[in-house]
Amino acid sequence: MSNVSITPEIRRSLKNHTSLSQSVRNSFTMAYRGLLKIRRTPEQLFDVTFQPIIFTLMFTYIFGGAVSGNVYNYLPIIIPGNLVQTVITTSIVTGVQLREDMDKGVFDRFKSLPIARIAPLAGALLADTVRYTIATVLTFAMGYIMGYRPNGGFGHVVLAGILVIVCSWAVSWIFAFFGVIARTASSVQGISMLILFPLTFLSNAYVPVDTMPKWLQWFVHANPISHLVSAVRDMVNTSAFGGSDLVISLVGAAIIVALFAPLTVRAYMRRT
Amino acid sequence: MSKRNASESTLAHDTWAVEARGLVKQFGDNRAVDGVDLTVRAGTIYGVLGPNGAGKTTTIRMLATLLRPDAGWARIFGYDVVKEPQIVRQLIGVTGQYASVDESLSATENLIIFSRLLGLGRAEAKRKAAELLEEFGLTEAAKRPLKNFSGGMRRRLDLAASLIAQPPLIFLDEPTTGLDPRTRAQMWDTIRRLVKTGSTVLLTTQYLDEADQLADRIAVIDRGRVVAEGTVDELKLSVGTSSLQLRVQSPTDMDRARQMVDQVLGVKSVVSPEAGKITASMANADQVTDLLIRLREARIHLAEMSVQKPSLDEVFLTITVHGVKERESAAVEDEHELEVTRV
Ligand SMILES: Nc1ncnc2c1ncn2[C@@H]1O[C@H](COP(=O)(O)OP(=O)(O)OP(=O)(O)O)[C@@H](O)[C@H]1O
Ligand SMILES: [Mg+2]
16 A cells, blocks of 8 residues: 555545636546447447437438428438437437446445536436447448438538537436436337337427418427428538527527426436 | 534534434335444444434435434534535445446446546546456456446455545445455455545444444444443443353262352352353353363363353344333333443
């Protein structure tokens, strides 16, 4: 124990709050931990690898003829829709994994360290943007292979990808909240699917809205997912940037974070 | 930065590493911790002893800011665990009962992440990790995933992780449970060296010899209450004096031998005929010489003689067995408790 010495209590400068810069630093360290974990267990990337490939293929060939006459004409509709659906669904895994992670002993250590309380949560959510990025890239790649050439060009595709990743990150706070309050990981999965499934399918992601009954159209138009899908379509297909759909998507994302991040942190701290 | 009111204690604030009064934690209708008082002097090893479910872990978790007490208060070096948790966390290292390290990462990665979280720079964290791994004999296994670690290695890594910030107070919840005797002895050494460097250690254990070996003071907890507190010797003394055990070679001598024991030691001895053993409490060791001479004169040959010091086991059983009886007659409780705590 030669070089393990103790710093006496009296010689420490102690404060009872965490600064913003420390919170950010702690969160990035926790994100680094998340990335290390992904590197150690790459099999957890299974879903974000295969879901984009299989869903894009499946939906394009199932609905293509019916909705747009042929597969090629359907691509500008389905690729943005499928992108949003796939990436947002991926954010459920964030909540499920957080629940599993929190049951492990290492979270006790995180709680006993003088770090920002939000860091273990924010870090986990930050690391998961890697998953969203993989899903985004693969969905566009599948589209490209199937002959999709977005009019907006590469730059707009990248911007649209970032928009979807940011919004999914925001949505993942909702599932993180479920993750923190739920008793088991499978119940997080259950609740989250129950909410997200109708939201993603009762939208304009796969089919034109005017083919739906009136009452459903009302819901689809109100659904924030529809606005995100429209914003992405505008960007990649017509280079339109800054329409009301984009604003609604970003404001919606900001509201979700402003609401659920504090809720989640509070629940996390209470759950001790 | 509100230091606590000095008048509440007779000693300067940094003399007490831990001060807890009337800690209560209730889970549903189960009062896991039911009014625990603890006072731990800085620079000592304090043992919290108790059977399964006594509330040891729950108590430690409250002291380590992991659980909020339902009643009572606790201070770490004078800082309140509820009001100033973030300060308390800067003063403690916690090694939980179950490994509190990341299973999916390697030992080095674990230590680097904890170091970074504690504010060390990239290079500094790397150096610290290597240093601690070396210290705890884990260098060879540093890069392996923890899944392949033995229980002892995991425990050592866990302790290493608690020492990164060089905290003046370290909580160890059952640090040697599940370790083989050699690894346990190593862990004891480590704990002793820690205290030599100026740290304070509060450990829980179910092993009495562990408390006996390590702790300066001990609190025995049973069903959420401190039922005895004191130094090891005080606790042993509270249970009784040493006892003398004799076994005679020829069973026909038993009765005569017993009479002599009763006469010389002036007590009533107990005989277990199957084992041919006489047991008598021995208040004055000097009288044993007389007894042995008398036995020789009477030509009674001994097969075996031993002196049994009261073990901590007896303390433990006496106090906690009483706890079992208590459930039937709660009325006796206070009376007995007083008796034991006034050691
Ligand atoms: N989170 C919890 N929720 C409900 N009950 C709990 C919880 N934690 C502990 N308990 C209960 O509180 C009591 C004390 O538990 P605790 O873990 O503190 O005991 P312990 O002395 O550490 O025991 P052991 O030696 O087995 O580790 C037990 O009856 C336990 O079932
Ligand atoms: Mg325990």
